[in-house]
Amino acid sequence: MNYWRWPLGGVLLGVTFFLAVVLVKPIGVSTQFVILDGLIGSTVNPELVAPAEGSKSGYASSNAYLNKSGGKYAKNVANPLNYGLVFVLSMALGGYLGRKQSGQTLSAIDQVPTVHRDNFGGYAAVRYLMAFIGGVVVLWGARLAGGCTSGHMMSGMMQTALSGYLFAAAAFAAAIPTAVLLYKMRRS
């Protein structure tokens, strides 16, 4: 793939993070998985989130997590067409446009990454299962930490937040040995 090299990529990624803070607020993603879960939950249980007079945001939830910080998440579930969720949905559009601009066709995408193929073979089902499990672990961890690679690592370190530096240190300290052990082989 003809990806941008680090000087160009680094400058454009850095400018994007800066623009987001200047215009609105630091970029973050993982909270929106909670908001989406809240939306899904609301269709099953319409009473999950409801207006509440006593709460700071004006909304409350029977779920303690949606209800925390004065019902901040509950409010976003009740009004999903807000900045945070639309931003994350629009990232998918950006991914589509990026692939188009690079000239890569949809059929040229290898659904099983090369490094996965080298270590676990070309079975798509195995790759999908590992991606699913990875998703469970990443989002549970991100919610415990209160942010992910975007919010803690990039936006956090950009503001020189101690939480950002220590989050990044913990994430890489766990990720590097995991990747080295799990993906031992590289044939191609």
Next chain:
Amino acid sequence: MDIVLAIVLGALFGFVLQRIGAADPDKIIGMLRLSDLQLMKTILTAIGLASSLLFVGLALGWVVSSHLSVKNLYTGVLMGGALLGVGWALAGFCPGTAVVAAGAGRKDALFFIAGGLCGAGLFMVNYQSLVQTVLFETLLGGAVTLADTGKYQSLLNGVEGLWPALLVSVVFIVVARALPGAFRG
């Protein structure tokens, strides 16, 4: 107006992540197994540049400090960060890059997102029993920055925030430049 900005900034962020290869699990796993450090160089450059622009903007008054949002530091930041690291290495996606990859047409990213919704949902259920534990104990004063932003508590209170921030930024960019393309094959 907020929604227009959300669409434009979200698409820009997604576009850039796609074009630097951050939405490609081969590039992420290559970085984490130290066999392809191009993305690491990109990320370090981005943080260094964004941080120096931000603190120059704050010093000149172009950026209002009310837009900043520094996250609390507590035990769970370290534990959760480590867990995220394990899953990140396993899948080669993080929450944002999976959304971008799904938009670009990667099917494995859809499985990651489905798993992510389950993981976040599980945490929502677990939260009440975790919130009183040591996992949510504040560390080192909570929402603290290294360089003074004028909004949060800083380790260097009284020092103009621009200078330590610029120093850290220079270190990030020098390291980005000095890193080799790979540490191993």
